[in-house]
Every structure is written in C-alpha cells, then in structure tokens.
Amino acid sequence: MLKSLLVILMSAVLVDNYVLSKFLGICPFLGVSKKTDQAVGMGLSVIFVMLLATLATWPIQTYLLDPNGLGYLQTIVFILVIAALVQLLEMILKRYIPALYRSLGVYLPLITTNCAVLGVTINNISDGYGFVESLVSSLGCGLGFLLAMWLFAGVRSRVEVAVPPKSFKGIPITLISASIVSMAFYGFAGIVEALFK
Amino acid sequence: MGNAVLIAVLLVAGVGLVAGVLLVVASTVFAVPVNEKETAIRDALPGANCGSCGYSGCDGYAKALAENSDVAPNLCRPGGHDALVAISEILGVEVKEADPVAAFVHCGGDCDKCQTKSEYQGIESCASAKMLYGGPNACTYGCLGCGDCKKVCEYDAICIEKGIAHINRELCVACGMCVNACPNHLIEILPKKTVAVVTCSNQEKGAVVRKECANGCIGCMKCQKNCPAEAITVTNNLAHVDYSKCTGCGTCVEGCPVHCLSML
Numbered sequence: 001m002l003k004s005l006l007v008i009l010m011s012a013v014l015v016d017n018y019v020l021s022k023f024l025g026i027c028p029f030l031g032v033s034k035k036t037d038q039a040v041g042m043g044l045s046v047i048f049v050m051l052l053a054t055l056a057t058w059p060i061q062t063y064l065l066d067p068n069g070l071g072y073l074q075t076i077v078f079i080l081v082i083a084a085l086v087q088l089l090e091m092i093l094k095r096y097i098p099a100l101y102r103s104l105g106v107y108l109p110l111i112t113t114n115c116a117v118l119g120v121t122i123n124n125i126s127d128g129y130g131f132v133e134s135l136v137s138s139l140g141c142g143l144g145f146l147l148a149m150w151l152f153a154g155v156r157s158r159v160e161v162a163v164p165p166k167s168f169k170g171i172p173i174t175l176i177s178a179s180i181v182s183m184a185f186y187g188f189a190g191i192v193e194a195l196f197k
Numbered sequence: 198m199g200n201a202v203l204i205a206v207l208l209v210a211g212v213g214l215v216a217g218v219l220l221v222v223a224s225t226v227f228a229v230p231v232n233e234k235e236t237a238i239r240d241a242l243p244g245a246n247c248g249s250c251g252y253s254g255c256d257g258y259a260k261a262l263a264e265n266s267d268v269a270p271n272l273c274r275p276g277g278h279d280a281l282v283a284i285s286e287i288l289g290v291e292v293k294e295a296d297p298v299a300a301f302v303h304c305g306g307d308c309d310k311c312q313t314k315s316e317y318q319g320i321e322s323c324a325s326a327k328m329l330y331g332g333p334n335a336c337t338y339g340c341l342g343c344g345d346c347k348k349v350c351e352y353d354a355i356c357i358e359k360g361i362a363h364i365n366r367e368l369c370v371a372c373g374m375c376v377n378a379c380p381n382h383l384i385e386i387l388p389k390k391t392v393a394v395v396t397c398s399n400q401e402k403g404a405v406v407r408k409e410c411a412n413g414c415i416g417c418m419k420c421q422k423n424c425p426a427e428a429i430t431v432t433n434n435l436a437h438v439d440y441s442k443c444t445g446c447g448t449c450v451e452g453c454p455v456h457c458l459s460m461l
Binding site: 060064065069073076077083084087092095162 | 205209
C-alpha cells in the first residue's frame with residue numbers, strides 16, 4: 001500500500017510532471033517564474049489548492065455524479081466547486097491568517113481556474129484512484145509544479161539578462177528555454193519503475 | 198430522456214446554489230473591518246508598490262497613514278504632488294511638499310582605485326557580470342560599470358565614467374528605476390541638500406578592503422567620532438550617514454583617511 005502510494009507520488013513529481021510533461025498550468029509557469037521567491041510562493045499555493053480541490057471533488061464525483069450517471073458533468077461541476085472553494089479559502093485566510101493571505105493573496109485568484117488544478121482532479125478520477133491515492137497524487141502533482149517553477153525561475157534569471165536576437169526577445173526565448181527544461185525532464189522517464197521494481 | 202436532462206440541470210444548479218449561498222454567508226461571517234480612510238488613501242496612491250516610501254507597498258503605506266498621524270503623507274515618490282494633495286485632503290492636513298531628492302551611487306571605486314581580478318567579456322549587463330563570481334572587480338560590493346542603471350534611466354541622468362556610474366543630480370527626478378536595476382543595490386535616493394555621503398558599500402573588514410580598493414571604507418570609526426551632529430554610524434564595517442541629522446559641516450570628509458566620504 002505504502003509502496004504504491006510512493007510510486008504515485010514519485011511519478012507525479014518527476015515522470016508525469018504536470019508542467020513539463022503534460023503541459024498543463026503553462027500560464028503561471030511563464031507568468032510568475034521571473035523571480036524565485038514568487039515562483040515558490042505560487043508553487044506552494046498550487047499544492048494547497050490542489051489538495052483542497054481533490055478533497056472536495058473526489059467525493060462529489062463518487063457520491064453525487066457517478067450514482068446518477070452524470071459523469072459527463074465532471075468538468076463544469078469541478079470548475080464551479082474549485083472556483084467557489086478558492087474564493088472561500090481567500091476569505092477565511094484574509095480573516096484569520098492575514099500574513100499568509102498577503103503572501104499568497106496575489107496568487108490565489110490566479111489559481112482559481114488554473115488548468116493544472118482542474119487537470120489533477122479530473123485525472124485522479126480517470127486513473128481510477130481511491131480517495132487516499134487521489135490526495136497523494138495531488139500532493140505529488142503540486143510538488144512537481146513547485147519543482148518545475150523553481151527550476152525554471154533559476155533558468156529564467158539567466159535568460160532575462162541575455163541578449164537574444166530581437167525577434168526572440170521576451171516570450172519566444174522563454175518558451176524555447178521551457179522546451180529545453182522539458183526535454184531535460186524526460187531524463188526521468190522510467191526512473192520510478194527502476195527504483196521500485 | 199427529458200428526465201436525465203432535468204436531473205443534470207438540477208444538479209448543476211444545486212451545486213451552484215450551495216456554493217453561492219456558502220460564499221454569501223462566508224463573506225459576511227469572515228468580513229474584515231476595513232478602515233475607510235485606508236481604502237481612500239490606497240486609491241489615491243499609484244499602486245506601483247515600489248517601496249520608496251519605506252513601507253512594504255502601497256497597502257502598507259496606506260495602512261500606516263490611516264492608523265498613525267505621525268507618518269508623513271509626502272513619502273510617495275511615484276505619486277508626486279497629485280498623490281500628496283489627495284492624501285492630505287483625505288487626512289485633513291496641510292499640504293507639505295517633501296524635500297527634493299535625487300539618486301546617488303554609493304561607490305567611488307573607479308578603474309584607478311579598484312583592483313580587477315578578471316576580465317569580463319560577456320553580455321554587457323551588470324546583472325550578468327555579477328553572476329560570474331561577483332563580477333570582474335576585486336570588490337564584489339561595488340559598481341560593475343556595465344550600465345544597467347544607465348539603460349533604465351529615462352532622463353539621461355546617468356553616465357559611466359572610468360568604470361563606475363555617476364548620476365547627474367540636476368537631471369535626476371528620483372523615479373527610482375536605477376535603484377531597482379542595480380544588482381549590487383548601490384543606488385539610494387538622497388535629499389538634494391548638502392549632506393555627507395559615503396562613496397563605498399563594501400562590508401568587508403578593513404584589511405580586506407585595503408587590498409581590493411583604494412577608495413574603500415575600512416570602518417575605522419573616525420567619522421563616527423568626529424561628527425558633531427552624531428549623524429554617522431559604522432555598522433558592518435561600513436559608515437552610514439543619517440541624512441536627517443547631517444548638517445553638511447564637512448568635518449567627516451576632512452578626517453576620512455581613505456577619502457570615501459564626500460559632500461554633495
């Protein structure tokens with residue numbers, strides 16, 4: 001049991017990295033990766049929201065949608081629930097933990113409709129994970145997102161000062177460097193199987 | 198068939214309704230009391246979050262202004278005169294202009310004075326040069342001279358001479374762009390009145406500084422002892438001037454053995 005959870009966690013972080021292998025959540029990946037501390041803040045917020053979203057959506061799918069044969073409503077219901085949840089979370093944080101609210105505050109609304117968060121919740125269902133497995137997988141995906149953000153912020157601090165040809169300036173050179181980082185991540189393919197089998 | 202559609206619609210509507218009601222309830226239960234003055238001041242500030250007022254950002258400055266009447270309303274530089282007038286109106290105080298300010302580079306280690314440890318041939322940018330072992334100069338605290346500040350200055354107030362940046366304080370409008378651009382954080386916005394300034398930012402011990410740069414502050418404390426206004430303190434082997442106390446008498450400049458103090 002523990003071993004299978006560890007496999008789920010490791011493969012979510014390294015092999016099936018949401019940003020670098022599945023190309024979900026590219027918007028914050030490119031938008032908030034200019035500075036390392038911001039990237040880490042964003043990554044931590046995403047971990048938090050992914051866990052919370054899974055906590056809410058898995059029971060909804062299992063006990064509300066599936067028994068009524070409404071699995072096809074997954075996307076719209078999940079978006080609704082996640083958006084409301086993040087709003088609620090924002091209010092609670094603002095009231096009780098203002099320090100955390102100030103550091104996460106900018107990122108929370110950005111995450112509300114983040115495709116990585118939606119992707120995690122939907123993939124957990126389509127992979128047939130149980131409740132605990134879903135949570136572990138969400139944690140892994142969040143950690144993977146954090147790792148990707150952090151690594152890329154480091155790469156980007158160097159890319160920012162470089163002088164590429166004019167037509168490559170800004171987003172194009174950032175996308176090219178993102179693709180190189182993504183290719184580098186393919187080096188992890190197979191590592192989990194080799195480690196645990 | 199009709200039944201299935203009905204159930205789907207009802208279910209989504211139900212989830213939406215529950216979420217909506219929950220949010221409405223939460224927004225009243227978890228409502229944070231907001232100081233009306235604070236919101237008004239926050240709207241009057243430009244929202245650049247530059248931090249040049251000395252607070253964490255526009256929100257922090259607005260909060261400080263609303264809660265503490267000792268906080269000066271003229272600290273916002275990007276907002277300038279307009280923001281000052283608006284804030285003074287909200288607070289009900291007299292409009293009092295801030296002292297004129299301009300930027301200054303805390304480094305005097307030009308190519309005659311500062312030793313070089315390597316030759317840098319890369320991207321012409323201080324940020325890039327700094328990434329390579331702290332830059333080509335022996336002193337890793339000083340001006341790198343690649344002109345990152347000059348590139349961002351929109352008022353042509355900065356020139357690079359003998360490998361270090363100089364700011365024309367007549368042309369400078371204290372926008373603070375160069376302050377953020379300098380990777381070594383050498384640039385500070387100072388009052389335009391006559392004050393003593395430290396032309397060094399090196400925090401190493403005296404012996405190390407002497408080997409690196411002829412202009413470096415060795416932290417000998419002479420200026421701190423000499424200053425009649427007690428405006429100078431030496432912390433981290435480096436002299437700091439309190440510009441609000443400095444009278445511009447020049448005693449410290451005469452006494453400094455390494456000539457890293459000068460008058461503006």
